[in-house]
Amino acid sequence: MSGATPALVREESPFRRFCREFSASPLAVGGLMVCALIVLAALLAPWISPQNPYDLAQLDIMDGRLPPGSTSAGGLTYWLGTDDQGRDMLSGIIYGLRISLIVGVGSAAVAFVVGSTLGLTAAYLGGKTETLIMRLVDLQLSFPAILVALMILAFLGKGVGNVMLALIIVGWGGYARTARGAALVERRREYMEAAECLALPRWRLIFRHLLPNCLPPLIVIGTIQVARAITLEATLSFLGLGVPITEPSLGLLIANGYQYMLSGKYWISFYPGIALLVTVVAINLVGDQLRDVLNPRLKR
């Protein structure tokens, strides 16, 4: 819409077009809203949760394992019941979401940086560097994530830091493979030739020119990896190999309720599980739609 024809129709900015295409699916918009709510709840945990689940002074052991809807002596209503320590489940879940999100998003972000850098470097440099990096990726991806994570935790021990490290090691391969695939196509484009003719330093070529054009598929992988990381962290914590008891994530909350399940006290495991499920499904819905919108092969 330039030159001869006057701007009768204003050209849509890429961001606007992206928003329009994304909102074509009501399910994905719903997912995005749920994601926003969850992030907000996790951020505002100290202000919105009915009690501070880590403040032992606020807990009353006499209130342990109360069913949903019970009221405490202090007049506080436990909408989702209490756990064995007399902790309000709703507060526990909100604080648990916080840890699950920090671990999931944090490790996915580091894996993003490490994986994309290695993938781009492999594609740009080629030769032995590429073979070495891609063989490592093959090796890592040929074993299931849970196994690699178990192995790392078996060597390093438990703890938030080690869980995140395990999730990063499990996650970087996917980014590296995607980044390399995208970069192999992009580096033959004319703009890359032009940039190379300017004799720009290598890091600048890779990060300022190549990377931005390889971002769309990486963003899609990133969203799905966050969901995967959250699930995997929950699984590891459920097995007792993840986060410590002082920083309970959703997985650990579910594990705590496991022993009471058989006596019919379902809520201690059930509601954290629902929170986990809603989080993962919402992220996956957003990721699915992002894939459709950002995939150039589906473009008309």
Add this chain to the structure above:
Amino acid sequence: MTTWIFRRLIQAIFVVLAMTVIVFVGVHVIGDPLEMLISPQADAVERARAIALLGLDKPLWQQYVYFLWGAVHFDLGRSFVFNEPALQLIAQRLPATMELAVTAVLMSVLIGIPLGLYAGLRPDSFSGRSIMAGSILGFSLPTFWVGLMLIMVFAVQLGWLPSTGRGQTRELFGIEWSFLTRDGLAHLVMPAFNLALGNIALVLRLTRAGVRENLSMDYVKFARAKGLSPARVVFVHVLKNILIPIVTVVGLEFGSVIAFAVVTESIFAWPGMGKLIVDSINVLDRPVIVAYLMVIVFLFVFINLAVDLLYTVLDPRVRLESRE
């Protein structure tokens, strides 16, 4: 063909070697091997003897050779907890895990393919759409939570199925199996289904996509024009063609089923090697951990190799290509 198999074998050996290096480095460099390989209760004399015995005073490469030497002689140390050879412990629990994994894979095929066929033949029907929507849940649901919910519904509330353990077993070929008794089968159903859930969704989607793609192909039109019954077209002609990718994926997934059995076994207290490894990590029984990892790596490489070979048997095109 022979050279191809030979080349694949060499590749497989290299992967196993690479993994032994990683496990070795994990135990001996990242962690403290003394702490990992000697029982914490050992006194100074015992420690000194163990250091000499394990060769921890030797240079690293020599230690690695010792480690490999032990591995090829099926000696990966003794468990601190059980005071039995670690490999023997794993071997005792291997059949239970295999039973669970094979049942889960069978379930995913026997449930996934019919549902996928239905959804592929009637993509716009209500049930077809419901099956697809359900398969998204199959992917998103965290396995361990589904396991808990299964226990809650079928064991606690309805009381139909037992919640934990293997139940009654019967011996066959010198090994105890659950699937040979009624009680054992009842114990097997829930964990196997739990483990199969993700793969049911996967097989279902693959089948549906395959059916949709193949139905519009010329060979289907030709078969129909020949006057074959619709059932024969679908079950003989189409099914044969879509089986190739399904067999590959199911074969490759068999490895991750064994890995995910760690979770399922912990929930349902299934006495397999997955439960053993979680318990061992929790009490830092390192020889068992190392033995488990080596067994799993071996299994994985073997499965990948078997799938590759199976692929050439099923798809003549691969065979022809490799001959060139």
